[in-house]
Amino acid sequence: MSKIIDFAKQNGYETAKYIGKWRDYDVYEPIFNSDEISFTGVPLVVLVRGEEMRMSTVEEAYRRIDEAD
Numbered sequence: 001m002s003k004i005i006d007f008a009k010q011n012g013y014e015t016a017k018y019i020g021k022w023r024d025y026d027v028y029e030p031i032f033n034s035d036e037i038s039f040t041g042v043p044l045v046v047l048v049r050g051e052e053m054r055m056s057t058v059e060e061a062y063r064r065i066d067e068a069d
Contacts, residue, residue, distance in 0.1 A: 002017065005044060006045060007046060008028070011055060014031075014034055015030075016028040016029060017029050022045075022047075022068075025047040025049050026045070026049070027048075029045055030044065043061050047060070047066065
């Protein structure tokens with residue numbers, strides 16, 4: 001988990017939390033400030049598969065939400 005938090009910090013966030021699976025990825029929500037709710041625009045997430053770790057694209061972010069229904 002520390003690698004994921006470090007990755008989130010490198011991308012301007014304070015931390016990240018695990019929110020589930022999507023396709024073959026573990027999905028983490030990057031968080032700007034853990035003390036308050038912040039809405040920042042496109043709901044990007046951190047996608048992790050094995051050693052691969054990356055931010056979702058805008059399309060993936062919305063596709064993940066659409067497929068959750």
